[in-house]
Amino acid sequence: MTQCDVPPAVRPTRTRAGGPRLDRSRDAAIASAVVQVLGRAGYAGLTMDAVAMAAGVGKATIYRRWSSKAELLLSVMDVVVAPVLDVPDTGSLRGDLIALLTEVVELFGGPSGRAIRSLLGAVIDDPVLQEGCRRLPLANWDAAWGTVVGRAAERGEVGAGAAGTVAAEVGPAVLALRWLVTGRPLDDAVVAELVDHAVLPLLRRP
Structure with a gap:
């Protein structure tokens, strides 16, 4: 499985109230970015900013949807590591x-x-x-x-x-x-x- 093979469906564990849902292509980009950042920098280097940059989305897009990197990681766990x-x-x-x-x-x-x-x-x-x-x-x-x-x-x-x-x-x-x-x-x-x-x-x- 390569980064391009990351399935497009990302299921957030918890979404902030009123936060807009992203389109599937952006979901796939975020999941792929988590894989990329984890592999390159480890869990300590997995920051919301680094994921946003790797995914090509604004930081606000990430922070509206997830309040911490653990929450972000759990939400994409199925496509990132399973x-x-x-x-x-x-x-x-x-x-x-x-x-x-x-x-x-x-x-x-x-x-x-x-x-x-x-x-x-x-x-x-x-x-x-x-x-x-x-x-x-x-x-x-x-x-x-x-x-x-x-x-x-x-x-x-x-x-x-x-x-x-x-x-x-x-x-x-x-x-x-x-x-x-x-x-x-x-x-x-x-x-x-x-x-x-x-x-x-x-x-x-x-």
Whole structure:
């Protein structure tokens, strides 16, 4: 996902009384600006003025709609750090899992991933942001996983209850550990090894 791919619908958590609603193109520009500023300057550098400048809108436009940067960030959280994952349909469970986890890797390496990394330090001490960040990039994982494994069950590749196993968490957990902690490679070979030696065996166990 690139900055140009930021969806146009931004849902404010709270709008100041009497404040005008913006058009969708401006909403998209603001969401993209939040990603840009977070990735470049971190949460400490995420200011209302910086977002306004990056979005190409007047400061009054931002301040009329949001009273703080935390409120602004929460309002665009869904599009900034939890973009919808495309659900692949390759015709096989292995192919679908590789495609889906590859998409997660690309997300970590893109603008949203950089924004999330900048945000994580601030989240620890802010209960409001903690709640909002439960919608981090893997927030849409459960739905995509359920679709992929559900189709596999219909094809007879796995049992009917496979979607609800711990296997759902293994793939994203390993990728996130490498991304956030170890710095080990995230590439096609890692994704294939993860699917073949961890995720599929767990899904196919009796």
